[in-house]
Amino acid sequence: MRAVQVTGYGNVDKLKVIDAPIPEPKENEVLVKVKACAINNTEIWMREGAYGTGSKSGWRPEGVQFPRTPGSDITGEIVKVGGQTDEAMLGKRVVLFPFTSSGEEGTEHISEDMSFIGSEYDGGYAEYVVWPADLCFDMPLSSYSESAVFSVSGLTAWHMVKQIHVQPGETVMVTGANGGVGSLNVQIASKVFGAKVIAIIGDLEGEERMKELGATHVLSYRSDSLQEEILEVNGGQIDSVLDVVGDALFSISLQVLKKGGKFCISGSAGGQKTSLDFRTLYLKHITVYGSVMGTRAEFKDMLNAISEGKIKPVIDKTFPLEKAKEAQVYFKNKGKLGKILLLP
Structure with a gap:
């Protein structure tokens, strides 16, 4: 062979x-x-x-x-x-x-x-x-x-969304939303769990496609005022972040999260190391999840959602x-x- x-x-x-x-x-x-x-x-x-x-x-x-x-x-x-x-x-x-x-x-x-x-x-x-x-x-x-x-990206995305316990109507920011994991994070969070999704991509020419996948708002990480734009489109701070980027958007993610917000990371294509002021975490009661893959039960649930047409x-x-x-x-x-x- x-x-x-x-x-x-x-x-x-x-x-x-x-x-x-x-x-x-x-x-x-x-x-x-x-x-x-x-x-x-x-x-x-x-x-x-x-x-x-x-x-x-x-x-x-x-x-x-x-x-x-x-x-x-x-x-x-x-x-x-x-x-x-x-x-x-x-x-x-x-x-x-x-x-x-x-x-x-x-x-x-x-x-x-x-x-x-x-x-x-x-x-x-x-x-x-x-x-x-x-x-x-x-x-x-x-x-x-x-x-x-779907196997790796889908299982990773499904587990990420499950870890942060997304509830219908919550706002979830997805970084790297045009990639394999990110595009599935958008679909799963919005179309399976009913969240409002802010998708972060580079080129806004992909905005309509992101909205087809379930994003409510699409913003570019190239913007000099990204933090302000996130708060503006959501009318305030957000509930959760699903991140595959790492350092490049880490500081902004923590700043736009509400008190009691959740940050889940499963990749660091935008930088593997970062600086962190721990006060940001404990004063805002932020929960941080590291995430890789998922369980067989989650894999089966994901396959069912795909076969039902909820995830494309x-x-x-x-x-x-x-x-x-x-x-x-x-x-x-x-x-x-x-x-x-x-x-x-």
């Missing part, structure tokens, strides 16, 4: 297209013929070493074992089953839950042995992948490509598997709306 491997920490030159043996499923695994794999920050940051503070970086303390095939947002068809797997799964069109864990139900995502497909296991930048049968779920939509855009896929562009380098470079460009897909 064709596959793309990361050969070590570094730039896109570390991505190599190779010929590899088709993997064999173990007893409780299935072999999936990959039909689509969406790109996430996770595999780019894994390649760049951005999750670590030293020489090792990955979801586990020991770092990534190279070479590794990345890719975690995967849809495909089950074409072979392991010895202890129900043969009725053959031919099923599935979306893959993106990590393994021994954590109890509801705490899978914070278990110490949480291991991610595309980082600790070979992932979906390939024509075939093996995965535990019980982590393969029916696709929520008929299209492989459209069903592939947003796809920016597709690339063939052999163009993984170009796809990752394009992914890092600002201004895109939605997901980038690799199609084997």
Whole structure:
């Protein structure tokens, strides 16, 4: 089969297209013929070493074992089953839950042995992948490509919204609202949980599309008066912030939050370190949540919401598997709306 491997920490030159043996499923695994794999920050940051503070970086303390095939947002068809797997799964069109864990139900995502497909296991930048049968779920939509855009970004967004306990009518500010997680934060907060959403993007040419996704107001982070504009459109301070940007908008986020407000972060593309006056937190009674992934139950709830049409896929562009380098470079460009897909 064709596959793309990361050969070590570094730039896109570390991505190599190779010929590899088709993997064999173990007893409780299935072999999936990959039909689509969406790109996430996770595999780019894994390649760049951005999750670590030293020489090792990955979801586990020991770092990534190279070479590794990345890719975690995967849809495909089950074409072979392991010895202890129900043969009725053959031919099923599935979306893959993106990590393994021994954590109890509801705490899978914070278990110490949480291991991610595309980082600790070979992932979906390939024509075939093996995965535990019980982590393969029916696709929520008929299209492989459209069903592939939700796994990591959608689970992350769903968990973020659940963590801050969004109530109908509350105001939620979403940063990075044009990206994979951000665009889903907009949809989930507004169309599933009934919040009023202020979407923060760069280019206001995307305003109408953001409003179609559920945003009430759309503002640009390039504005010199963003803080004042947020307070003006909302008629005062806001209830919560869903952030994937980090440092660039952190200070403004804290300033526009009301007393008792909630700040949830699941990314730092705009800066991984920041300065903080702790008085802002305790004098305003602000709750801060760190968020990565979510639970299997949340994954199932998300898939149900997708199948019911409450959450729509947003796809920016597709690339063939052999163009993984170009796809990752394009992914890092600002201004895109939605997901980038690799199609084997």
